[in-house]
Amino acid sequence: MIRTEGIFKSFGDHEVLKGIDFTFEKSKTNLIIGKSGAGKTVLLKILVGLIKPTAGHVWYGENDLCALNKYELQDLRMQVGMLFQGNALFDSMTIEENIRFPMDMFTKMSAKEKRTQVDLCLERVSLEGVNDKYPSEISGGMQKRVGIARAIVLNPKYLFADEPNSGLDPKTAITIDELLSKITVDNNITTVINTHDMNSVMEIGENICLLHEGKLAWQGSNSEVLESPNQTLQDFIFASPFLQKLKNIALSKS
Amino acid sequence: MYYKETIRQMYDIGVGSIMIIFVVNLFIGAVTAVQFIYQLSGQIIPKYYIGYIVRDMALIELAVTFTSIILAGKVGSNIASEIGGMRQKEHIDAMEIMGVNTSSYLVMPKLIAALIVIPILVSVAAIVSISGGYIATIYSGSYSHEEFIQGLRSFFKPFTVVMMYIKAVVFAYIITSIACYQGYFVKGGSIELGQASTRAVVFGIIVVLIADYIIAVVLTG
Known part of the structure; x- marks a missing residue:
């Protein structure tokens, strides 16, 4: 907390x-x-x-x-782990090196243990087999997932x-x-x-x-959003006429 | 990690700069010789002084200062851009959140690499510069190989080599620390990054020349 x-x-x-x-x-x-x-x-x-x-x-x-x-x-x-808006993956390192970076800096794990942990994290984010690619060689969505993998590598x-x-x-x-x-x-x-x-x-x-x-x-x-009387919230969430329409439909059905 | 990064920086600074340093110092040595040959013509100064002058000019001043100015441009802008780019792409923030001491991780390998590699580059520069002087002297036709070598071996003070290395180490520190500072504290976008890179070069060159003067006064005074 x-x-x-x-x-x-x-x-x-x-x-x-x-x-x-x-x-x-x-x-x-x-x-x-x-x-x-x-x-x-x-x-x-x-x-x-x-x-x-x-x-x-x-x-x-x-x-x-x-x-x-x-x-x-x-x-x-x-x-603490953090995923940045621009991913902040190190361009000169491979995906594996990026994820391994916190372990290299702060742990005394063996190379094999690090490799296992990297594979585990990549599996968590459904990105197996990209270890040797560079960030520029994968899509934006994949980069986000690599960012998440790096953020959770030290649990x-x-x-x-x-x-x-x-x-x-x-x-x-x-x-x-x-x-x-x-x-x-x-x-x-x-x-x-x-x-x-x-x-x-x-x-x-x-x-x-x-x-x-x-x-x-x-x-x-999220369950309180639709029915909240807070005008700032309503203005922010349902800013577009399309979302406003959807909200009205949802409210009329409920 | 620090070791690997230091090796990478040593490679970048050393191998990446050797060619330009070779070319510049070859011509600097040659021009020094040609100019001195012109000054000597019609004078009663012994001919072998040509080797002596080229050697001492290269060792005391030209090799180390020109090499440092070239490196302030090439390596200084490179370091400032690299660190500044990392700041802008949130790489430095990412490292800080991981708990990495970023100033140490980013600056120390570059500083150590420069302190090791730049004196080596200066040694190469001095040898190349003297060789350039030798080639220009022999090709002028007015001086012999023996005269140049005799001059090269005359009045040699080992302290000139010590002075060269002192300057090399001090200049290496100046170039790297100014470039790292400019890159590390860059704010804004690509225009500011370009400005930081330019400042790294300009301040680097100015401070190198000021330090050159101070070292010359202190060590020869």
């Missing part, structure tokens, strides 16, 4: 986050949603410790991320994903969502996903944090 407490963040005079209190629950797919510029990425970067908040705390269980020293932070990061307790569906076709996006959701349940970890994707919200959003103008505008689960 990760809990934020009164998170404020400013860049110069511009206040991006204005007191975010939220609990990201264990073994659930937690989503941070909101319009562009709402502060989603900043909040995600604060959660993983890439940016320090101007004020507030991020609690990983009993540990305050903002109060950890360099070594404690490094220990905590060993328990993290916390998994973060920054817009995992961006640039993917709807079918591949669903596959990625399902994969992240399955890993969350199977590994019993806390997963936090930053997304714009309405399909993700409705399919895997077990615990949703809606940001609007730097504030927490709504929280709840």
